Amino acid sequence: MKRIKWLAALATVGMFVAACGGSSSGTSSSTANTGKVGGKLVIDNVSGSTWTCQFNPFNSAVLGPGITFAPVYEPLEFVNILQSGNPPVPMLATSSAWSNGFKTLTFTIRNGVTWTDGKPFSAADVAYTFNAMKSDKVIDLNALWSADGGPLTSVAVKGTNQVVFTFKAPSQPIFYFVADQTPIVPQHIWSALNQSKLHSYPDSQPVGTGPFMVSSCSPQNIKYTRNPHYWQSKAGHPVPMIKEVDYPAFLSNTPGNLFLAQGQAQWGGQYIPNVQSFYVGKDPAHRHIWFPPVLNVALVPNLSNPLLGKLPVRQAIAYALDKATISRLGEGGEQQPANQNGVVTPTFQSWVDSALTQPAYSPAKAQQLLKSAGFTKGSDGIYKDASGNRLAFTIKTISGYSDWDASLQVITQQLKAVGIAVTVQDENSTPYTSDIQGGHFQLAYAGSGGPAASPGPGPYYELRGWLFSGNIGSTNYSRFKSAQADALFNQYAGASQPQQVQIMHQVQKMMVDEIPFIPTTEGVDWYQYDTTNIGGWPTQSDPYAQPSPYSFPDNGQVLAHLYPSS
Amino acid sequence: MRYLTRRIGLFLVTLWAALTVNFIIPRVMPGNEAQAVLGTFRNINPAALHALQIQFGVNAHQSVLSSYFEYLGNCLTGQFGVTAQGVPVMSEIGSKLPWTLGLVGVTTVIAFLIGTLAGVASAWYRGGRLDAILPPALFIVSTIPVFFVGLLLIYVFAVKLNWLPLGGNYSVGATPSFSASFIWDVLKHALLPALSLVIVTSGLWVYSMRNNMITTIAEDYVKTGRAKGLPTRRVMFGYAGRNAILPNLTGFAMQLGYVLGGAIVIEYLFSYPGLGYLFYTATTDHDLPLMQGLFLFYTLAVLVCVLIADLLTAVLDPRTREA
């Protein structure tokens, strides 16, 4: 076990250095820690609208930009997706343990933590947070409770400092949503509200346990100031070391990108076209970028379509795509080509089944596959089957995603070269979402950036979203239904770690053999950072958290790590 | 009186039409905004979905007709609900209104003045060089799409020369106050958007004013004024101008709709957080309550202006009362 982890860590680091060509060296150790509290951090992440000055961490509109969870509110334990082999980092819980065949989860809650209004934090707050989801189902955002379709059946305080979660079935993967993805809120404030309407509580002066507090908020800017009584502080080692944080609101990318390029912000979470010349080139000694991949972007066939339901057609599409070109032209090289096995690398390199051969770019092989399946090329250069049905499809995509549009232009040309005609159809995000969820499409471009399964510490989370039959209608867009796949995902929940790797190997084999969808590029966390005055940034060589300002609760980890430098 | 009654009647009919359009359009397109928002979580919680749907204003369990009457009732009592983010629509509109009002109000007045003066001068010195150049130049400029003027101004003054900021209404991190430095900051940010609007809309008023002036100048009372030996300026403005401007008032009010539209594009271009930008994001987000509130607001603004213009015309020009 230890050896595999060590090898995996080494391989991960090696792959980071080798594969992520677009990012720079990331030497954070060049900035010296002054050891004193001070400095101001300015965050640059385009939220698309002015701030409403509400900080309710159960309001999905507020969660998205990362303004409340986790600078202010914190999770029980922090799970780092980028280092999925590592154990979780204790936060409000000092330890956790599964028992009863992964059906009982016990957390030991940390002592000595206080809320920012001075009241002590305890296990009761944790139990309250989860039980409140029963009174107001809307705040059960991850559908944990059994009444909302999840496996959780009870949450109760045990003794003075333990909380016990009981599940109706083995539920290892739920750990991520319970421990990492749920913000803990203070019982003494929230229990006084209307319990059935917790989701609409504005929470304009949030009380949390986290490293920062909201000191003022206007539609244009949120100002945070450090929490002087933050529990991570020790004598001689104050945490956090940054004194103030500004988080301005940007309505669109252009002013946001310019603000960053002019050096007025140090922490960016932006997609910047031509980032090298636009941003890095202005101060290459201090400005860095790093885009760790976390979630696939894919070309998704609707398996109920009679032509796309045929394996040779999907195989032909997979062989026809030159993902390196799609990545270069469509995403400006900022998103790496993806793998047909569905595993995002190098992030989850340790889960890859290297014995599997994946389809490589080969237009000749694509056409050969079509021919041997009985398709013939028509006079217009497009293949058709024996009944004359042409391989001509529409691809639905979200209007306004210019990088997707660019990638699709490349894909259109590549498919045309092997005799498959596709037309791109832009849709606004709402009809797009209901179309892909409802199966009203032939081909679709979907994944990271659009509505998609959320990532987790391992390929299981994303792939279950794409392939589990229970997700048809939500994230299983291709409508893939396989009893074998379902069984594998269910087994995973109760399996040991090496068994889980084996299970994922089998899922990968299914991805390669049956091609339920075709990952094209790997969606990334957008991240720019400036080391002129601030150090302690997450980097390729030190990926202690997902680095974007909008990743929660990873942003809390970053905020606690940063320090003013000389 | 009959004139006024007819105009108020038109006002009410237009209001009803706007409300109905506002109601129908989002319901025609399929698509579930709530589902789009929640689709990113692990599993969609059906209770959360339902609650969000109600918040979005689409209650699938209600018949369309009863939704319609409920909607009409809500509009008339000013209940527009909350936006997708949970903020009351009225307070969102209220917080953005001053910025758009400032921008659009000031630029419209300036553009009107420029255009009208140019029209009056061109008409008075008709046939001269001024008349040959100014009105066509202004008019052609007004056919240029306003966003292109904005793009040019951004390119020249913000990107190349770096004299003025690229967008926004005040600098990031500045705290709003009535201090001189803040006001200066606001003005700096408003300059390019305002300039774009003024350049493009000045031309709208030139021709109507000029043509009205030309027709008016031919009138007997103007000849009388000049024959009496009154100073030119007095005749130009006091006799001719005052009468020529009358038909312009209603046109002015109706052009307001066009100016408001231009403001939407300009606010988008400059990321200026006013009502225009809010409307744009509300429609692309399919934020139904906010969209409905804003569209209604726009329609009301134009209607009120038209009504005021009509009232003024009725008061100032006795001839219309006979109509």
Next chain:
Amino acid sequence: MAVTDISLAEHAPDVEVTGAPARFLRAVLGNKKAAAGAVILLVMVFVAAFPGLIAPDSPHATIYAQDAAPSSAHLLGTTQLGEDVFSQLIWSTRLTLLVTLVVSVIATFISMIVGVTAAYFGGITDRTLTVIIDVFLILPVLPLLILLAAYLPPGVTSLSIVLIITSWAFQARQLRSQGLSVRNRDFLVAARARGERGIYIILVEIVPTMSSLLAASFLALCVYIVGFAAALQFLGLGNSGQLMWGTMLYNAQQAAALEAGNAWWALGPGAAVALLGAGFALLNYAFDEIGNPALRPVRKRRRSRRRRGRAAA
């Protein structure tokens, strides 16, 4: 401008019926502004018809260096994907011009039918139609456009539909006034006496007399349509895959072309839109003086020094 001025339209004078094409040509050639407009439009039509002659590259060929600044090889630089901006600009002319003309023709046609029907039938029909026209005139155009476009599937068809819906009312009032002035002319009384149906009278008898007003209305509408179509696409409510100047602007804006160094990717199509609009507006000057002799340019009399306020004789 006779046709864009609402106030003047209420007193629209009688228009000569004979020799319309010859008169038009004389007006265009005689008026410098109109001639300039005609030249611009002819160039545009030529470019739309034969784009391959001017820009042999395919506009979608992503074969060049990405985001290049203008050079002799690429007059306007390249896009983020490596396409030649100049080629895209030229090839976009066709669809842009087509959409503008088709939408304006249909909108003018609807406008004419509604306006003349209201004028001819009078009474309740007139009052109802006038209310409808006024409602459409008052409803704020761009917000309505955005509202409609946001809910329809993005593309040229939706764009055309929403533009027609929001613009048909622009000229309806002028056309109605013109119809009113013609209503009681002798040839119409004769037609009615003959027993011809209303629709026949409208289409065959009345409309041809309004040809110059219709042409002027059509051109005025073109000016607005060009701008509004581009504005909608710029806001992202069009289909970025379809090649039009407005979608080029949108793509350029999304790629922050102005700031990234290939500014002509944005300024090029913007200038093209402005030029096309100006062309239509200039050409419309030819009709201005036909319609209202009082507005005909006054020929300067050399010997006169007092140029003030001399009314048209």
